[in-house]
Amino acid sequence: MEIELLPEHxxxxxxxxxxxERPSSLLKELIENSIDAHSTEISIHILDNGLSLLSIEDxxxxxxxxxxxxxxxxxxxxxxxxxxxxxxxxxxxxRGEALASLAAxxxxxxxxxxxxxxxSGGKLIINGGLTELITPQQLNKKGTAFFxxxxxxxxxxxxxxxxxxxxxxxxxKKIIYSFVLSHPEIQFTIKWDDKEKDFFKIQDNFDxxxxxxxxxxxxLHLLFAEESYMNYKVKIxxxxxxxKNSTHKHQFLFVNARYFQDKSLxxxxxxxxxxxxSYGESGHYIVIIETPPDAIDVNxxxxxxxxxxxxxxxxxxxxxxxxxxxxxxxASQHIPLxxxxxxxxxxxxxxxxxxxxxxPDSYNQHSQSLxxxxxxxxxxxxxxxxxxxxxxxxxxxxxxxxxxxxxxxLVEECLTNEENISPLLVSxxxxxxxxxxxxxxxxxxxxxxxxxxxxxxxxxxxxxxxxLPRAILDCSxxxxxxxxxxxxxxxxxxxFKICLLKSQNKNPVFNTQLIKTLLxxxxxxxxYFMVQLNKKNLGTVFx
Ligand code: ADP
Ligand code: MG
Numbered sequence: 001m002e003i004e005l006l007p008e009h010x011x012x013x014x015x016x017x018x019x020x021e022r023p024s025s026l027l028k029e030l031i032e033n034s035i036d037a038h039s040t041e042i043s044i045h046i047l048d049n050g051l052s053l054l055s056i057e058d059x060x061x062x063x064x065x066x067x068x069x070x071x072x073x074x075x076x077x078x079x080x081x082x083x084x085x086x087x088x089x090x091x092x093x094x095r096g097e098a099l100a101s102l103a104a105x106x107x108x109x110x111x112x113x114x115x116x117x118x119x120s121g122g123k124l125i126i127n128g129g130l131t132e133l134i135t136p137q138q139l140n141k142k143g144t145a146f147f148x149x150x151x152x153x154x155x156x157x158x159x160x161x162x163x164x165x166x167x168x169x170x171x172x173k174k175i176i177y178s179f180v181l182s183h184p185e186i187q188f189t190i191k192w193d194d195k196e197k198d199f200f201k202i203q204d205n206f207d208x209x210x211x212x213x214x215x216x217x218x219x220l221h222l223l224f225a226e227e228s229y230m231n232y233k234v235k236i237x238x239x240x241x242x243x244k245n246s247t248h249k250h251q252f253l254f255v256n257a258r259y260f261q262d263k264s265l266x267x268x269x270x271x272x273x274x275x276x277x278s279y280g281e282s283g284h285y286i287v288i289i290e291t292p293p294d295a296i297d298v299n300x301x302x303x304x305x306x307x308x309x310x311x312x313x314x315x316x317x318x319x320x321x322x323x324x325x326x327x328x329x330x331a332s333q334h335i336p337l338x339x340x341x342x343x344x345x346x347x348x349x350x351x352x353x354x355x356x357x358x359x360p361d362s363y364n365q366h367s368q369s370l371x372x373x374x375x376x377x378x379x380x381x382x383x384x385x386x387x388x389x390x391x392x393x394x395x396x397x398x399x400x401x402x403x404x405x406x407x408x409x410l411v412e413e414c415l416t417n418e419e420n421i422s423p424l425l426v427s428x429x430x431x432x433x434x435x436x437x438x439x440x441x442x443x444x445x446x447x448x449x450x451x452x453x454x455x456x457x458x459x460x461x462x463x464x465x466x467x468l469p470r471a472i473l474d475c476s477x478x479x480x481x482x483x484x485x486x487x488x489x490x491x492x493x494x495x496f497k498i499c500l501l502k503s504q505n506k507n508p509v510f511n512t513q514l515i516k517t518l519l520x521x522x523x524x525x526x527x528y529f530m531v532q533l534n535k536k537n538l539g540t541v542f543x
Contacts, residue, residue, distance in 0.1 A: 064116075065137075231290075406470075
């Protein structure tokens, strides 16, 4: 058995890697921060695909001197103060991890002037986690600048994860364009290696069509169509021309002003435009979808850009209809351009708040059902059993068996419906050297636990069954790993139950909170963990 706890500092570094896997993910975090700070001008300078220098300057609200060092602490954020704020969040950020991760692994200089020009801003230099300089400084223009040199200087192992330079550049461009296209109200200047310079100025009235045109090569014909139904609206912009070459092609999907990726929508576009784009070729397209805020589920994994639509059929058919309408009008030589595409991209992430955080939300529901459940009270006996009173009867509960029952029922729910799987805000690392486990990842994923191998020693957990109590996350994950390593390569409920009963993994601490949560779980019908307390059966319980 090779499952061990990782030292804290390694956990920190791995979590840093989650946020800043590559230069493009860092750039995404920095641009999001600038947008969150209400910037209207953002300048980016990239040398050697961000590995030598990545700098970003904005004219946003800035950071004052006393807050400057705090911005670089883990879980430091100005965006939420209370847990409930997560639900009314109006920004991209809230995890407070980007700058902390950055500070741990690169050489960073940050200069900032707060919006109140009478207040002092400052300059801060951090090299690989060590603060070299912090000094107050007052400028006559609000905004923040980051200069990042030698990204991964403190974590050279990560450098080898950066694929080819060409693919990194494509990725950087993809990130930049996803913001350029979704924020016509912001002026972007991008300088590549002192040579190329891209400039996207704010168009009159934040005109989205003009913004899209300015990102495309001249002499292409841009076509447009839109369809709507109830609260759904789908707009598509695409070029008449197509080519085989796929680099530098703009193929973007946005929903409610957020960039996402979706293979089946992409294929639907390509297939439906096959009368225009010949086989094996495609053109540029930009699809803008608006849905009711609660009709999508945003995967909150930091590096993933996936969205689940509650009514994917509606989105799908609106998109296909829009494309056909557009093709029709080309046939009749009438090429429409949008008239009111401007207010599309009002950036309002608050729409996501209620669905985005599916797991904390469901924890909340549980605690609510607990409060209503006040008629059951209990006493804990030596961290293994508890005695509960229900009406006038007493029951003794084997806590380990109760936990197993909960885990089995949650896993079973994932097997029947993958909607019951929920992403972790921050992935959990586990040290597992034996890579025999890797071939079971697909199987394990079906149970709600999605693992990825990060290095020869470490695998990380990205998803868990919805409603899995945090306190049993660790031992559940380890038991699953153990089961697939030592016992089976496919899942069988009975074998798994036996494995859990014999598990070498320690039980969690069954504190009051955990027991309340476990007892409040719905769908626990097999009551083998619970025996009514009377003289006759006391023997059964303690055997
Ligand atoms: P988060 O965005 O999740 O809050 P970050 O680590 O990305 O966490 O940033 C930490 C804090 O630093 C932010 O909450 C914000 O207060 C401040 N900050 C970061 N970048 C900027 C910026 N460009 N302009 C103003 N404030 C910023
Ligand atoms: Mg941020």
